[in-house]
Amino acid sequence: MKRIVVLLTAASCLAVSAAIVTAEDFSKDSKAGTFGLSGEQKAMFSGKVVDILCELSGDCPANCGDGKRNLGIVRASDNKLVMVSKNAQFEFNGAADDLLAYCNKSVDVDGLLIGEDPGVKAKVYMVQLIRLSGETEWKKAELWTEAWKSRNPNATGEGPWYRRDPRVVKQIEKEGYLGLGPKVDKKWIAENQ
Amino acid sequence: MKSLRLAMAGFAAGLLLLGGPSGQVAAAAGAETVEIKGEIIDTWCYLSGVMGGPDAVVGSAHHTCALWCAAGGIPVGVRAEDGTVYMVLKIEGEDPLAPSDTILELQSDSIVARGQHYVRDGVNYLVVANVVSNDGITNRNHEDFGVVPDFAIPEKK
Structure with missing residues (x-):
């Protein structure tokens, strides 16, 4: 019995020690x-x-x-x-x-x-x-950008993918760059760009 | 016998510290149903600090970048009011990287999400069964930070 107790305790300690060592x-x-x-x-x-x-x-x-x-x-x-x-x-x-x-x-x-x-x-x-x-x-x-191209063969135009992605373009058209609607965008851009 | 029980408990505790003997055992711990109030965020910019501090990479200031990251397949999360971040693994029946508009529609919004909560190895995960309420974007932090990154709104040619 004593031997089992010692073995289990040692195994537990070794397992924890191993985790700490590998984490480092x-x-x-x-x-x-x-x-x-x-x-x-x-x-x-x-x-x-x-x-x-x-x-x-x-x-x-x-x-x-x-x-x-x-x-x-x-x-x-x-x-x-x-x-x-x-x-x-x-x-x-x-x-x-x-x-x-x-x-x-x-x-x-x-x-x-x-x-x-x-x-x-x-x-x-x-x-x-x-x-x-x-x-x-x-x-x-x-691999991501090539995979995006194959998933979006109709995403034409110039610029990086994130300017041409159909889902992103649709969302920005709907709610603006700030997500608060085109009117808020327009005002902010006029005042800051 | 008491010593044996104690040793076995110690051994089990050791295994738990290692994250469980296998993924299947960890999964067997199960999930709890929760309701989380918070903001939908882009977790990479939020955790990495690549675009600035945590207050700048949420809300309206970071909305366009958050759309890019969600469309780019970077994990989306819910930042709860107490600061805990929950990684979204499914939302209203959809996988998070599915080519649909669901995640993009919710990006940066303040919502209440109901779903299943899992925790493993320090990360909170959420399977959103349904969005109980949605107040839209309430964090208008572009008024403090402008847009993040600064090229999010293209310059007029």
């Missing part, structure tokens, strides 16, 4: 670019790509929601679910297109954990590089 080591070997964001930490780790809602609730459509769901990574070292909020592009792009090909597969990722707002007691992740576990070559996580 995610920046080791990371090649991620840095930007001075809030609470920014380089982080390279391995884990399984998951549909977050499926992971939490058991509501699991095929192929992690086929690009319509927020995706995350269950980190292998500590089983923590990390929300992936951003890819490596600089045009307001999320990461679902970059992660989707790896749905329910094990990957290595390199990027940044960010955030220190008291309203969220964990950091979210910006994925910059990704590869299937076991592969040697990294892929840059920058």
Whole structure:
């Protein structure tokens, strides 16, 4: 009996210690670019790509929601679910297109954990590089704009995607840049531009 | 026997600190139905500080950027009155990255949302069953901050 007690206690202590050690080591070997964001930490780790809602609730459509769901990574070292909020592009792009090909597969990722707002007691992740576990070559996580083009073949005109996106254009036409109606926009622009 | 129970409890506590032995076990903890009053926000700009402090990247000042980020597939959240941020995983039956107007229509609005609340590893998640009330954009902070980023409204040519 004594032996079982000792073993279980030791296992518990080791598990907690392992989590603390790995939490401190995610920046080791990371090649991620840095930007001075809030609470920014380089982080390279391995884990399984998951549909977050499926992971939490058991509501699991095929192929992690086929690009319509927020995706995350269950980190292998500590089983923590990390929300992936951003890819490596600089045009307001999320990461679902970059992660989707790896749905329910094990990957290595390199990027940044960010955030220190008291309203969220964990950091979210910006994925910059990704590869299937076991592969040697990294892929840059920058698929979003090409995927947007294929989803919006009729979004013509000049300028970046966010000036031409049909849903954004429609919304701004309806409620203005400030969201308070075209009249408020007009007054503010006249006074400030 | 008492020692064994204590040791097993300690072991279980250790596993919980690790986030649970598996996602399935964590999911089994279940959700609670909640009603959250707050503002729909773009979580990346809010948490990263990339565009400025938290008071500048919400409301009317940041509305256009919030539309860009939502259309760009960045997670949308609800910032409750107490400052807690809830990541929206579904809204009125729609997946958040679905190519519809639902999320964009609500962006920056002050709402009361009813739905299922999950917590895992420090992050609050919300499956919004329905928007109980919507006061529109009440945070007119463009009067203090202008537009964020400053190129949100294109210059006239």
